[in-house]
Amino acid sequence: MNDRTQTSAAARDGLVIRGARLLGGEPVDILVRDGVVAGIGQGLSAGENAETVEAAGLVALPGLVDLHTHLREPGREDAETVATGTRAAALGGYTAVHAMANTEPVADTAGVVEQVWRLGQEAGRCDVQPVGAVTVGLAGENLAELGAMADSAARVRVFSDDGKCVSDAVLMRRALEYVKAFDGVIAQHAQEPRLTAGAQMNEGAVSGRLGLTGWPAVAEEAIIARDCLLAAHVGSRLHVCHVSTAGSVEIIRWAKSKGWDVTAEVTPHHLLLTDDLVEDSPVGSYNPIYKVNPPLRTRADVQALREALADGTIDCVATDHAPHPVEDKETEWAAAAMGMIGLETALSVVQEAMVETGLLDWAGVAERMSYAPARIGRLQGHGRPIEVGAPANITLYDPAVRAEVDPAGYASKSRNTPYEGRTLPGRVMATFLRGRPTVLDGKLA
Ligand SMILES: [Zn+2]
Numbered sequence: 001m002n003d004r005t006q007t008s009a010a011a012r013d014g015l016v017i018r019g020a021r022l023l024g025g026e027p028v029d030i031l032v033r034d035g036v037v038a039g040i041g042q043g044l045s046a047g048e049n050a051e052t053v054e055a056a057g058l059v060a061l062p063g064l065v066d067l068h069t070h071l072r073e074p075g076r077e078d079a080e081t082v083a084t085g086t087r088a089a090a091l092g093g094y095t096a097v098h099a100m101a102n103t104e105p106v107a108d109t110a111g112v113v114e115q116v117w118r119l120g121q122e123a124g125r126c127d128v129q130p131v132g133a134v135t136v137g138l139a140g141e142n143l144a145e146l147g148a149m150a151d152s153a154a155r156v157r158v159f160s161d162d163g164k165c166v167s168d169a170v171l172m173r174r175a176l177e178y179v180k181a182f183d184g185v186i187a188q189h190a191q192e193p194r195l196t197a198g199a200q201m202n203e204g205a206v207s208g209r210l211g212l213t214g215w216p217a218v219a220e221e222a223i224i225a226r227d228c229l230l231a232a233h234v235g236s237r238l239h240v241c242h243v244s245t246a247g248s249v250e251i252i253r254w255a256k257s258k259g260w261d262v263t264a265e266v267t268p269h270h271l272l273l274t275d276d277l278v279e280d281s282p283v284g285s286y287n288p289i290y291k292v293n294p295p296l297r298t299r300a301d302v303q304a305l306r307e308a309l310a311d312g313t314i315d316c317v318a319t320d321h322a323p324h325p326v327e328d329k330e331t332e333w334a335a336a337a338m339g340m341i342g343l344e345t346a347l348s349v350v351q352e353a354m355v356e357t358g359l360l361d362w363a364g365v366a367e368r369m370s371y372a373p374a375r376i377g378r379l380q381g382h383g384r385p386i387e388v389g390a391p392a393n394i395t396l397y398d399p400a401v402r403a404e405v406d407p408a409g410y411a412s413k414s415r416n417t418p419y420e421g422r423t424l425p426g427r428v429m430a431t432f433l434r435g436r437p438t439v440l441d442g443k444l445a
Contacts, residue, residue, distance in 0.1 A: 014038075014046030015435060020055035020396060022386060024362030030060065032392040035434035039388060053440070055396050058429055059362050062370040063095025063393030065382050067158070067187070067265055068241060068318035069343065071097070071128070073119060074112070075104025080323040080413045082119035085343070086126040087411035088321070090438035092343040093395035093428040094126055096374070096382040097321075101133040102163040108133035108144035110152035117154035125438040129379055132156040134175045134186060138164050143174060150182040157378040160187035162241055163293075165223060167193050172227060176236035183378055185237040185263075188227050190248070191294065195219035200334060202275040202295040210279055210286070212333070215295045217245040224248050228255035228262050239376055240264040242320050244294040246304035253313045263376050265318035266305050268349035269340055273418060274299050278333075282421060288329055288336030289418050292322070309368060310359040316372040319346050323414030341412050348424040351399055356425065381434075392435035399426045411444065 015032040022028050022040070031039035031046050038046075066089065072080040080088075082099070089097050099116050101107035107116060113130040120128025132149035136142045138161045149156040159179060166172045166188060175186050196219045201207050203214025224240055228251060231238035240252060243264045255262040275296045279285050290296055308314040322339025329336055342349075350369065354360040360368070366385075374383020384390040405419040431439040439445055 014050035015053065016044055016046045016050055017053045017055050017060065017394065017396065020058050020060035022060045023366055024059050027056065030386065030394065032432070032435040035392055035436070037386055037388055037390050037392050040386070053396070053430060057400060058396040058398050060386060061093065061362065061366050061395045061397055062384060062386055063382060063395055063431065063433065064093045064347065064369045065373040065377070065379060066094055066097040066319050066321070066343065067316060067373040067377055068162070069097040069099055069321045070102070070323065070339070071099045071116070072323060073103065074115065078325050082116065082128060083123045084411060084413045085321070085323070086120065086123045086128060087444055088341070088343040089126040090431045091411050091428060091444065092345070093347050093397060093431055094343060095393040095431065095433045096127040096129060096379060098129045098131050098158055098377055100162045101131045101160060102138055106133050106137050107131065108136050110145060110148040113149050113154040113156050114152050126433065127382065129377060130154045130156055131158045131160050131162070131187065134159045134161045134166050135171060140164065140166060140168055140171065143171065143178065146175070146178050146184065147181070150184060157182070157184045158187050158239070159184055160189065160241065162187065162189045165189050165191040165193060167223070169226060169230065173230050173234060176231055176234045176238065180234070180236050185239045185376060187239040187241050188223065189241050190220045190223035190227070192219040192222050195222070201278050201291070202297050204275065204298060206275045206279050217247050217297070220245055220294055221247040221251055225251050228252070228260060231262060232258065232260040237261045242267050242270065242294055242318065243305065243314055244270050244297050244301065246301050249304050249308040249313055253308070256313065263315045264313070265316050266309055266314045267320045268317060268342055268346045268353070269296065269418060270305055271302065271309070271353040272349050274302055286333045288331065288333050289340070289416060291333060291336050291338050292340050293338040306353060306357070306359055309354065310364070315376065316368045317346065317350055318373065319343050323412055324416050325414060329416045339416065341414055341417050344410050344412065345405065345417060345419055345424060347397060347428060348426045349419070351426045352424060355399070392432055394432040395428060396430040397426060398429050401425070401427050403427065
């Protein structure tokens with residue numbers, strides 16, 4: 001791997017990014033001053049002490065925004081911390097992540113969301129926007145202090161019991177009604193609990209052959225259909241987490257055709273991987289590296305998800321970065337934890353699944369990995385086009401390289417990537433958060 005970006009003196013009074021292909025277009029110089037984009041054009045100069053980043057051949061994207069990251073702190077610092085997770089995010093090209101609420105303790109009070117928000121500020125490499133729990137302790141019985149979390153220093157706008165489904169229709173209705181007051185959104189982990197009791201993988205031909213308890217598509221689709229109807233009924237905003245089936249796509253398409261305020265995300269792994277990997281893969285059969293919630297589905301589902309992301313039915317890509325320590329993952333299938341890390345490979349997987357297949361160009365990637373997630377999360381200061389006056393949140397990406405995934409060098413504390421040994425395209429060469437490099441030359445700055 002040769003270093004494609006070079007820095008001069010560590011001057012901080014200005015920065016010129018030379019020859020970057022803005023959203024994959026013609027090369028331009030991007031001038032950054034005081035954390036803001038100050039100019040875009042040819043042959044720009046920032047003055048004597050300015051830092052220069054050579055970006056010939058690199059694609060300039062707006063800093064990526066993740067709507068769905070598990071940072072595990074507080075409580076499971078053996079899996080990830082805010083510090084390690086935000087380093088992984090920066091290396092993946094992210095300038096902001098939404099931290100999911102299923103920590104220990106659960107982020108269901110103003111106190112816990114403010115704690116996570118402060119930890120993010122201290123870490124400094126990537127903004128951390130806490131997600132608040134919908135119900136106390138994720139127990140699905142009583143609404144959490146949604147208003148207090150919204151009014152807190154963390155300014156929570158996204159609420160989710162992710163990891164668990166808000167399965168009680170009355171509670172879901174009340175949550176949707178409640179968040180209208182502050183333009184919040186309920187992000188639902190759509191999993192009908194009774195239909196998925198003991199479920200181990202996608203219900204289908206492969207689960208039948210392997211004798212593993214199946215996870216039917218209808219368990220996801222039934223909740224999404226119900227919640228779309230509830231959101232329409234109360235006139236509130238619904239966001240559907242990690243859509244994984246072709247049927248879910250059809251329901252969301254229908255809800256959007258009605259003009260209802262429904263948005264949806266898909267994970268990188270659901271855009272690339274299929275359930276037959278559980279039966280046969282380069283790392284054997286029954287390898288828990290492929291155990292994830294919602295489960296990997298079929299090739300037809302993957303194709304439907306790609307088309308839905310391309311045509312806007314699915315609004316954005318969200319990583320569902322779910323770190324687990326080795327002992328929770330390298331065990332027998334039935335006992336293994338569900339989840340995969342994803343921050344450091346998301347852009348590469350999207351390039352492979354969406355860009356190299358001709359389904360998205362880089363402007364389309366910017367919409368789905370930066371603008372849309374920031375919009376859905378009502379996140380300020382992120383997800384804006386790279387233009388004069390905008391905060392200089394910028395990712396420089398080299399789409400031309402191909403390399404074998406080796407998690408040994410990852411910043412994440414966990415190693416549960418399903419791509420180990422696989423060759424993926426592209427590499428994040430630099431990330432700038434309000435003009436300050438968090439990653440340079442492909443390494444933490
Ligand atoms: Zn989830």
